[in-house]
Amino acid sequence: MEKKATIISLIFVCIIVLSVVCLIIFMGITAQDFNYVQLEVNPRVEFIVDKKFKVVSFAPLNEEASIILSNEDFKGMDIDSACTKYLDICARTGYIDVDGTDNAVNLTVIDGLTQTLDVHIAENIYNYFTKNEILCAVVENYEDRNMFDEKEEHQVSCSNKYKLITTIMEKDPSQSIRKLRRLSEKELIDIVANTHSNTPYKTTSDNQIKKNELLSKNSNKYDNHIKKITNESQKEFSNLFSKHQTSSTEQYKTNFSNMYNKWQEHI
Numbered sequence: 001m002e003k004k005a006t007i008i009s010l011i012f013v014c015i016i017v018l019s020v021v022c023l024i025i026f027m028g029i030t031a032q033d034f035n036y037v038q039l040e041v042n043p044r045v046e047f048i049v050d051k052k053f054k055v056v057s058f059a060p061l062n063e064e065a066s067i068i069l070s071n072e073d074f075k076g077m078d079i080d081s082a083c084t085k086y087l088d089i090c091a092r093t094g095y096i097d098v099d100g101t102d103n104a105v106n107l108t109v110i111d112g113l114t115q116t117l118d119v120h121i122a123e124n125i126y127n128y129f130t131k132n133e134i135l136c137a138v139v140e141n142y143e144d145r146n147m148f149d150e151k152e153e154h155q156v157s158c159s160n161k162y163k164l165i166t167t168i169m170e171k172d173p174s175q176s177i178r179k180l181r182r183l184s185e186k187e188l189i190d191i192v193a194n195t196h197s198n199t200p201y202k203t204t205s206d207n208q209i210k211k212n213e214l215l216s217k218n219s220n221k222y223d224n225h226i227k228k229i230t231n232e233s234q235k236e237f238s239n240l241f242s243k244h245q246t247s248s249t250e251q252y253k254t255n256f257s258n259m260y261n262k263w264q265e266h267i
Contacts, residue, residue, distance in 0.1 A: 035117055036164060036189045038108040038141075039083055041090045042260070043068045046167065048193045049079045053117055057196035058082070061167065068093060069201060070208040079117065080124040087128055091222060093214035096134060098225040101244070103136035106144075106256050108163045110185050126241075133229050133237045137248040139256050146255035156181045164188050171195060 034056065035049040044061035045068070055074045060066040068089050074082040087105070090096045096103050105125065111117035122140060129136050141147060142159040151162035154177045165180045168191055180188065252259050 033186070034189045034193055035079075035111040036109070036185075036192065037079055037083070037117070037121065038106075038163065038167065039086060040106040040108075040260075041087065041095055041104075043090060043095055045069065045086055046192065047074065047079060047082060048189065048196060049111075049117070053079050053120075055079055055082050057193065057200070059196050059201050061170070064095065066201075066204075067207045067210045067214070068095070070203045070211045080121050083121055084124055084128040087125065088132075091132070091134065092218060093211065094218040094221075096136065098132070098134050098222055101135050101248075103134065104248075104252050104256070104260050105136055105138050106141060106252075106260075107138065108141040108160050110160050110164060110189065130238055130241050131234075132226065133233065135241065135244045135248075137252050138245065139249055139252045141256075143249075143253045144256045145253060146258070154181065161185055161188070164192070168192065 033051070035051075035053070037047040037049055038061070039045050039047075040061075042062075043064035045058060045065045046061055047058045048056045050056050055077050058069070058074050060069050068086070072085075072089065074085070077085070087096065091098050107118075107122060107125065109118040109121060118140070122138065125138055129138070141163050144159065147159045147162065151157075151159050154162065156162040156165060156177070161181075164185070165177055165188065168180060168188065169175045169177070183191075
């Protein structure tokens, strides 16, 4: 009888554990009305994404991104397509050097507990660079050890949340880490969504002129690079890209912003 009771207890515990795991998976996907994605290639952009991973709104986070976004509309797009489109515009305008070896991208995603969207976007970014044979270090924000240290210092639960907090503070210096860290990720994303709604991005004639100049200046280089891609070169580049990720991302994982600024100064 005692053995039978033990077995029944174990089965009961397993059912509870399985129920909790299922709840976590479900809540990880649906706990938030919106997800948050930030992509930095020097031009920094942020996207608000709904539960179906469609872009609801977007905004530039620096002047370079304001140029990149001129006359572009990402609303309604799948976020993975929006990210690769944004990267391709960066490549066409020269912010990503299609023939270079020092390109770097930083990705920040807040999407609940399961990080389903995070993995999906990262894979699509890798695919974009591999398909177009562009060497680039892709670093996800939580891999940045300096960012990890900073979030620990300021008592923020995770690096991506800390990145979102500091981004909000860039736009609104009256905000403080002490105040924002008390908010949930959902509440922080709602702040960004409201900012997008209240001050939507608008293309200016000056930025459109600058973008056209960059597109014109880099068109030959971009087109010639794409023309060189063949089935044979794709096989070779796939291995090269994997090796490059292993060797090049480590320096950016130490302190992405610092390392990025250093090589930008030499361009």
